[in-house]
Amino acid sequence: MAALGYNLQLVNLLAALLLLIAFAMLSQRRIVGLITLFAWQGAALSLSTAIVGWSTGQPHLYWSAGLTLALKVIAMPWFFYRLVRKLDVDRDVEPMINIPTTMLIGIALVIFAFNLALPISQMSGTVTRSTLGIAMATVLLAFLMMITRSKAIPQVIGFLSMENGLFFAATSATYGMPMVVELGVALDVLVGVFVLGIFFFQIRETFDSLDLKHMEKLKER
């Protein structure tokens, strides 16, 4: 273990932190806390990308890290904070299954993700390949959060957190995607969040709340 450079150990530590934040999001009860955790996740992601860029001599990762920082640590959390204030949402998250059960399912998903990632990481040529399992686990945990929350903002944060995990997977397996693709993805995410903001106002206007239980009418009749 000590044979690995300190850079790599830091990246491993940040990866572990990323996973911890994903779990913390699952157990978080307050929406504002959720947004803060999302910002921290973005910070860990951006820092780890920068470290990988520095230690492997790939300057384009600096741009990636900067983009992540600007978008996911500063712009989006600020946007969500404003949204929460303006929409005056109820602060509680209201999970659909209780939190200890959610955590247990989360552990099962983590084990599944680690198993799934093993053959791929063995094939990878990057030094950060062992973190691929963590990236996949983050994606699955974010997905779990999306499907066990009935409020709009937690679902969206789950979606964005999934995207964080995917981005981390790209960084750990292949030192990031080509720059043009990353820019495109960032643009998409930005526009998506913007669209969502507009959308939330529409929902709020019609339903007077952001609880998605109001929106379960279109079932098979």
Place this chain on the structure above:
Amino acid sequence: MSAGILLQVAQTLLAILVAPLLLGWTNQCRAWLQGRSAPPLLQPYFTLRKLFHKDAVIAHSASPLFRFAPYMMFACMALAAGIVPMVVNDLPFSPAADAIALVGVFALARVFLALAAMDIGTSFGTLGARREMMVSFLAEPALLMVFFTASLISQSTQLPHIVETLAHQDFAIYPSLAFAAVAFWMVSVAENARIPVDNPTTHLELTMIHEAMILEYSARHLALIEWAVALKLFTYSALGLALFLPWGIAPAGDYAALPLAVLALTVKMAGGGALLAFLEAISAKMRIFRVPEFLGTAFLLAVLGMLIHFLLEF
């Protein structure tokens, strides 16, 4: 060999004697943080002396178990204090119990205390006993997972071996140990009946967990129990230090390093006590039904630590 036995006795006595000091130091730190004047540092000793001088008052319905339990508890804690490496790594008693058996020793003490609490038949005693059992039911697996993580890294469950491996590795960041450390702190808080799980200074019976179990005790029995509680806190802290901050513990047979080891232990314990006081000052006691969530999180973190070890630190 005789030097070893001497060291063993010395360490156990040291632990027994110094444990109430840790408690006093923690109380003082907390008082400072809360901006009030602190009781004297040796206050726990004064309390113990006062209790030993009193006459024991025992209910008519008490069985011999009631009288026996405090002694059992104290003995278990003393044994635990003798096993955990505090200043020296190679103690003759250490092979008697590895990390997992240590958990069993704590469990033994807890079982006796719970039985004694239910012995008299008052409702508060039973209340305390059931709550204590619920807390430990959830805390023990977490503690075991923490030990497993540490054992996986050092390839053994014997405490001296774990300490030796971790103390002599080149400095490396082990995320799994970081997770295990957080889990260990959470378990330690629960097991030692500290805030945020249980308030040791509360007088409201319905919010008590540990205190409710010892409501019926007085005089020397109460003194032994209080001492055992302080010793438990000391031992848990020493355990945590041995697993996660093992630098300074004198390696086996290296007696010249003993003074440094004692100094290191003092510094670490003082720091630990202050940290405990700080964390208690900023947290509030959580409601009883939140405790399973708290401990579930501890379990989860410990399992995560183990999983991460497999993934990142093969």
Place this chain on the structure above:
Amino acid sequence: MEIYWVLGIPLTGGIFLALWGNRGNAPEINAGFSFLTLVAAAILTARIVAGGPMVVGGEGYFFIDSFNVFLVALTAFVAFTTSLFSRPYMRIEKEHGRLTDKRLRLYHASYQVFIAAMLLALTTNNMGILWVSMEAATLATVLLVSLYRTPASLEAAWKYFILCGVGIAQALFGTILLYFAAEKVLGAGGSALLWTHLNAVKTQLEPTVLQLAFVFLLVGYGTKVGLAPLHNWLPDAHAEGPTPVSAVLSGLLLNVALYAVMRSKVLVDGALGNDMAGSLMMGFGLLSVVVAAFLIKRQTDVKRMFAYSSIEHMGLVTFAFGMGGPVASFAGLLHMTMHSLTKSAIFFAVGHATQHAGTQLMDGIRGLIRTNPTIGWGLMLGTIAILGVPPFGVFASEFLIITTAMHEHPWATPLLLTALGVAFASIFGKVQPMVFGETEATRLPHQPALAPVFMHLGLVLMLGLFIPPYLAAWYRQAAQLLGG
């Protein structure tokens, strides 16, 4: 060179309409831009048909061969006719008070941006940009689905956004895996995601990784195609938006998503050398056909019913592409075209019918033949066409698919035939009272824009009777590219 026109015109249109879209003649401007796009697409098509596939732009950012150029042409054409239909339709919606000028501005701007995104998806050479533009197309339409701001439409738009978003995240992971495999052979950097480069080295790509990548890509893009069991968002999104939006979603976006799947399939087939990709597609396709057919019976909303019909037909096309081989691929391509034209025609007719009746429930619409014969006949003919009655083109493609299935995968044929039969009975049974039933409603005061309907149906009829040789050659070429 033409490619920049094809992409630039709708993009400019989007920006222009975003700024000035609330004028009275915005619909005409919209139609104008769409027409220009169509002209540019036609020129591009002519170039490809004459000169063969070409790679354009810088390091090869765009790649146009006979497969995607025909889709480009189809997209531009249907976009144009839909913009023609939307002219009077949206005006009437505004008159009825269901839409404001501001929302119409959003509608027109998003419409053009949506077309631009789809055309980008179709012509890009970079698998990553393909993903980006698919997501962009989804985003452009989310706000369109919720344009009426009713609770149902908000729910539909939310489901659309979230479910498609999750789906497309899977596709992103598939793309990452693809890049991962490509990087080993082609080296890191932008060129590793170019389809042309990947196609050249596809046999060298790591099979296990590509297998996993394809599963994610199929699940991801398949969600956008509307394959069961990931189809939940489709009936809602297609039913709750304004009719022109339903028409382009059903007629165009599903095709583009399937295109993305097919490009991936070609790579995976080369890398794996076995039939896994095809079998997966066949499975999903068959499941979609059966599920959709049996769910049609329970529908009471006319647009929802036709949305399920879209699922069914896209399932059929997926099944055909999954079978592979020259005939099945040819049939698949033909069916894609026929479905686009027919489904959009149906939605045009349905749009006017529901607008006049004021409801989308089939029980509320009766006797269209009496209120307005053009709408009535349009709907009837469109329904017959989509149900696969000869001599319309859908019959030809369905016939080819089923005979190929009988030949190569006989176990699937009874399922297909049953499903198609059930769908036929259900849809026909529901549409017939709508068109021929008793009604006391008055005749429509205005002349509906039904030229597009009959234009589409005419094309479908013509292609059912006779496929011009150059068109057939074109399809055959495209089929060959798909590994047929």
